[in-house]
Amino acid sequence: MKYINENMTILEICEKYPETIEFLKSKGFKNIDDKNTINIIGKITLKNVLSMKKINSDIFVEILNEIVNQNRNSIDITINNSEKSKEKNENTITMMGLLPCPVRIPLLEAMKEFLENNSEIDLSYDLKAASYGLDWLKDDVIKANHPEKLADIFISAGFDLFFEDELMGKFKKENIFKDITGIKEYNKDFNNEKISLKDPDGDYSMLGVVPAIFLVNTAELGEREIPRTWEDLLKPEFEKSVSLPISDFDLFNSILINIYKTYGKEAVKKLGKSLLQNLHPSQMIKSDKFKENIPTVTIMPYFFTKMIKEDSSMIAVWPEDGAAVSPIFMLTKKDKEDKLKKIAEFLSGEKVGKILSHQGLFPSINPNIDNNINGKKFLWTGWDYIHENNIGEILRECKELFFDNIKNK
Template sequence: MPKHITEWNIYDIMTRYPNTREVFVHNGFAPFADDAVLRQWGAMLKLRTALQAKHIQERWFLPLLEQKIEEAENAGLAVGAGPGSHVGRLNLLALLPCPLKVPIETELSDVLQRLQEKKGLKLNVCIESNADHPVKFLDYVKYFTEPDELPDIILLTGFHFMLREFVERFVETGIFTAVPNQDVNRRLTGTELVDADGHFSVIAANALVMVADIRRLGEVPAPQSWGNILQPAYEGKVVIRGHKGSFCDIVQLNYYKDYGAEGLAKLAKAVKYGLHPAEMVRELSSSRPQIPPIHIMPYFFARTLANHSHLEIIWPEEGALAYPILVLVKKDQLETVRELAECLTGPRIARICAGASFPAIHPEASWAIPSEARLKWIGWNFVKQQNIEQLIEQLNADFLAVQQAERADKKVAE
């Protein structure tokens, strides 16, 4: 078996030794059965990183691989020269909220075509919705150790690229940086949404609001602030984003920051269950009984319910819970991809975000939300001072523990 094969990427291994595919497919890497997935994602993912992320021990996996490689070498089935092809290396990876994927993909396709026609610059991009990508790239983030494992530009929503390991290796060292000279909407002054350290470019924000079903609330008043739903009257009356025991991190983080562990516990008592925002819309539009009357969802989804007279979209007094859509670019590749990076932080993409009810940073975009509305972001200082991954995991575990205890108490009472 070649030396240092753990430093080869998966694409190079499977291209050089096609018979190794079954080892990967049957041992934790089933998506690489698809040639398109292999070409796009496998070209970035080193074997060492892949095994670490999957918690697969090298001493167990490598003998399986070695057997297939020896078979290929002995039978003369090895193809090509080995690593270093860089086929499929990504210049841009964009993992976007569902409403933004198609319009941003369309806009970028025009930009990419112009770059190829005018400058002969062919850039390889991958644009996916947060829910659809076949390889869960974000699961690998904290295991990357080399810049060549990462795209030149990263565009995404959430905290995965704020993880301590990633920030220490790639951001604080200057390997990745914000896009310079970004124009900022004056309305965002005081929101702390823009990173003052210049590590991350923010192009827009996802804003979470409440939608209350007045009929289902009955005599209970509709909440006007985030703190209201911590009152006993709202226990079991709230739905937030959640799936298979994992609940919305930005909601949990805000309540923990503002109200501490006690506030998080009260939130857990208020939340009946979790749904995808699209499921919330269907639920509130239905006539089914026993539906919790308060749903916390992105403004994009809430806006689709505006014509229902019994539903009220509530922009809480403290502001909608906001979390940023981020751009990072490799500093040493900035000149090569500058036009693409500036497109992402420019007015056209900002208008797309605003049109989908994501408040945009660029001043040429409309505000996209009610003129008097405020945004509430937990703040870059809070994020950077935490081990954010550990905190998110701990808050979700504490949240679930309270809910499980509540269910157990109710069973005893019955």
């Protein structure tokens, strides 16, 4: 549901939707919770303010509406879109997970419509915004010391939840999950000699990926050339010049493990040395407005490039050696295949694929979706590497290498 539009005044937004104030303050709307300040700037429209800041209003408004939707639970996520009892019976299907923030509301709306058209499905689901974090999911998985206590379907991005031995890893070893999407070959963007996302063991499903690309502030480059690859970014001239989305742990972990696997331990150390500051992706798009500690390069999800104004000094660079990807995984229980198949097919189908790819710039694995990637490469660890290594241990080593070099630089 859309509550906010660009023609509303700052005062109107703050009064009607106070849950947006902290976000607005983080974007440079200083002291808007102060009555004197809001009386001065409050009559200015959001569109005019964003125009002065050279921020794309469409995406900014979309994020504001996501904040309101998340806070007010505008999408009813009870069973079959009705006020049913919270008590679940043996026929109730349970689903938990995280959805990428920019597409969460469209995906929930699509889910609501799907359930209305398939009233025979008894589904209870809790799909929070990715910004909510994984801790609640991890707690649920840890407490579920038996497969029967697990939710029937899990959706989330990143590596740690699905491969840690004390989390999903232990259930994977018990052959609990199965890919029941029915998709034999993934989208051509992920099914070629350069990359293969489909799990050869048939345990895990994917819905799409979150690519990490470079945002280069040309005003801060000086005599340096624009970095075109991850190797370029690890050169000494970019030390203390890079902003990384450390708070976006799924993407950050994916960047670390891809760099570790592709370029080795020393590359992870160099990445730590390159760090200037940690920014949330929504802050990155206006980093050319900072007065100090201005990053030359920010690493960010591809989606946020939609917020860059044409006259900005910021340019998006898709790494020539590949955008590091954080896969959006889906796990479905093998012993409930008959009950889950229709839902799995919907989630991996064209409607959801278009929402991910076209609205969120999260390329879909569905073979019928045009991701508009035009042959761009991805940096992906590969299933052989995942199956042959303890991903949890590697992630812990990566973080140790990275953060030790922040302290020592």
